Amino acid sequence: MSLDTAPTANRPWLLGMREAIPLLGGYVPVAISFGLIAVQSGFSGWEAVLISTLVYAGASQFLFVAMVAAGAPLWFVVLMTLLINARHVVYGPNIAPWLSQSRWWPWLMHGLTDQIFALSHVRLPQLRAEDRMGWYIGASVVAWFSWIGGTAVGAIAGKELTQRWPLLGEVMPFALPALFLVLLAPRFANRLWAITLGATIVVALLLAVSGMKNAAIPIAAACGALVYYGLGILSGRKVSRENMKREGESQNG
Amino acid sequence: MDSKLWIALLATTIGTLLIRALPLLWMQRHLVRKQGSNSLDAMPTWLTVLGPLMIAAMFGVSLVPSAVSTAAWWATGIGVLSTYLVWKRTNSLGWPVFAGVAVYGGVILLANTVL
Known part of the structure; x- marks a missing residue:
């Protein structure tokens, strides 16, 4: 599963399925x-199971169930669950340059979760244009089915499982930060990106530790954007100062 | 579930799909309008910056262990380092994740045995 452009033979969907396994x-x-x-x-x-199949959005599903159980007005339940997912608006446009004009793509966005976006954002540009839809379907179906299957197992035997293997639930989620790190790692070679990503990660971590897990993602990304553009402006000024200095020296010389 | 709850579920389902699909359709139309130029150049710069930043933010949030303890933070640090080192060596997707989870689990197990 190289991160470089890989020959995907005739079965890109199989490659997508394989690459979604860490999820x-x-x-x-x-x-x-x-x-x-x-x-x-x-x-x-x-x-x-139906909620997991139809809504398919982790945090908002938990909120949906908790608010309904607490007797909150249903219009407010819908509003809050959609607000939690508002960060997803930037995902589709970010991968759009690598998608064809096929009418299937908007429907396939049902599977565009945080993790599938992260994987697609890195992998789609590396794949051949004709392999991208197959790869995306393979990856998103594995993720979707694992979410539905996990919900079913939890509903039927969740209590027993968490009591018998408490360590499994503690260790397995580390696959997500490990996957995100691998997806980000190539960008750390660039100094501007390394500082920007480092700042974003620290802000997100601090907000999450303070209990603001959902707000952490958009807020940290916005802070990261400020750092990126701030550093860009600073380095631009530095370059123009150096140019002016050089011009002054050449005129004096 | 009563009928009102069904309507709420359907509204959430449709709303979530629209949040994911409509911005894609908007961008696809934007790219068609700018046809001829490179599709990446036709994208607003802020959007190309925001993509990696969202992944970095998700990474930061996911670093918080499910059961917070000193051992879990140590396991997170060592797990992240192991993942990065294996990525440097293999430049692959699967092995670094596998190694990271294995090391994280190993540190947690060790801490549970020793403490």
Whole structure:
């Protein structure tokens, strides 16, 4: 699974499925927790599975179930769950240059979660144009099915599983930061990007530790953008100062 | 689920899909209008910057262990370092993730045994 442009033979969907496997470590334990919490909140097992199939958005599903269980007005439940997902608006446009004009793509955006976006953002540019849809379908189907399957397992046997193997739920989610790191790693070679990404990561980490996990992603990304453009302006001024100095020296000389 | 809850679920489903699909359609139309130029050049600069930043923010958030403890933070640090080192060596996607999870799990197990 090289990060360079790889020959994908005739089965790009298989490559997509293979490359989405690391996501399972993060998806399945969280999906099991969702299934368990949904059942404990008064939803039936199949209702929990249906929510995972249709909504397919981690944090907003937890919020949906918790607010319904707390008796919140339903219009407010819908509004809040959509607000949590608002960060997804930048994902589609970011991968658009690598997508064809096929009418299937908008429907396939159902599978564009945070993690599938991160994977697609790095992998789609490296694939041949004709392989991209197959790869995306393979990757997103693995992620979607693991989310649905994990919810079903959680709804049926979540309590027993978490009691018997508590360590599994603690260790497997580390697959997500490991995957994000691998996707970001090539950018650290550039100094401007290294500083920008470092600042974004620290801000997101601090906000998440303070309990603001959902707000952390857009806020940290906005802070990172400020750092990126701020450094760009500073380095631009430095370059123009040096140019002026050189021009002055040549005139004096 | 009663009928009102069904409507709320459907509204959330459709709303989530629209949040993901409409911006893509907007960008695709924007790229078609700018046809002839390189599609990456036709993208607004802020958008190309925002993509990696969103991944970095997700990375930062996901670093917080599910069960916060000193051992878990150590495991996170050592796991991140191992992932990076294996990536440097293999330049692949799967092996660094596998190594990171294995090392993270190993440190957690060790801490549970020793402490």
